[in-house]
Amino acid sequence: MWENVTYTKAQAKFKYQQIEAEPQNCSPRLxxxxxxxxxxxxxxxxxxxxxxxxKKINSYAFDLHMGLILYRVLKEEYLFNERLAAQDEIWRFLSLEVFPDLVFERSGMNDLRFYKGTRRIWLRSIWWYIHLSWQGSEELTFATLKDNTSDEIMQLIDRSGSGGYRVELTRELMRQYKLYASSNIPKLFRRVLKLNTARLNMIEPSLVEGGIKAYVTNLYDYFLNDVNKIRETSSVYANITKN
Incomplete structure (x- = not known):
């Protein structure tokens, strides 16, 4: 089935231009x-x-809902896997031949979201977001992700690293983010991912004492400890001035 899907970037561009000419009527006839x-x-x-x-179509909630459905159906009904998910032509085909109206309604006439942006192709981005965040079941994954925003999607899928995505690591990063997201540290997830990218050049997470879980905890602690120090200093200063 999937081996028969061949959809070059040139084909995608031609189809996109057809849709662009009449976007309101881009539902596939067959x-x-x-x-x-x-x-x-x-x-x-x-x-x-x-x-x-x-509920709005132009929302993170819609992306999360549709991502979970897409992930489940492709896995259970279409034998989908990481190897297939890494192929741009599959996402171009699905975007332009199967779901052009859905992509248009979600993102407008944005060629990056249809075929041109690789990781920014909408269907691809929501599938990988779920895959990289998977917590063992659809229910647990939803509970872990429901309070996030579109920024978390982009931050996660845009940072594959030189060796590609490290799935066990990203799932732990997301699991712990659920625990610390309420810490009120601005852009905490983005900061942690940047620190992770830097440390991966020197550290193998699986070899850290305590493994990947301990490695990820240390990433978050790096920022949480700074905030705690600031709070302690502010508290001391407040007591001094009060007295």
């Missing part, structure tokens, strides 16, 4: 099996989500 079933499931899920007038 999606051939087996991708017709995938489209049906995803479109139904999108419509169900948006029945609640408080």
């Amino acid at each position: 999606v051939k099996p087996p991708f017709d079933k995938l489209r049906e499931i995803m479109i139904n899920e999108a419509n169900t989500f948006l029945k609640n007038e408080m």
Whole structure:
């Protein structure tokens, strides 16, 4: 099935230009099996989500919901895996031939989100976000991610590193972020990822005493300790001036 998907960047550009000419009518006339079933499931899920007038398509909540559905259906029904997820042509095909209307409704006429941006292709970004954050079940993953924002998606998928994504590490990073996100440290996740990128040049997380979990805890502690020191200093200063 997937081996028959060939969709070059030139083909994608041509299709995108067709959609650009009449974006409001870009729903595909015919999606051939087996991708017709995938489209049906995803479109139904999108419509169900948006029945609640408080929920918007241009939102992180929509990305998270659709990412979880896409991840589950591709895995269970289409034998999808990391090797396939790394192929740009698959995401270009899905974006432009199976879900052009959905991508347009979510992102407008943005070529980066359809085919041109590699990691920024919308469908690709939400699949990898879920994969890199997976906590063992859909329910636990949702609970871990529900309070995040679109910035966390971009920060996570944009920092693959020279050796590619380290899935066990990113999942632990996200698990602990859930614990520390309320610490009120500005852009904590972004700071931790930058520190992680620097340290990976010198440290192998799995070889740290305590393993990957201890390594990640140390990353967060680096910033949390600084905040605690500032708070302690402020408290001491406040007591001195009060007296």
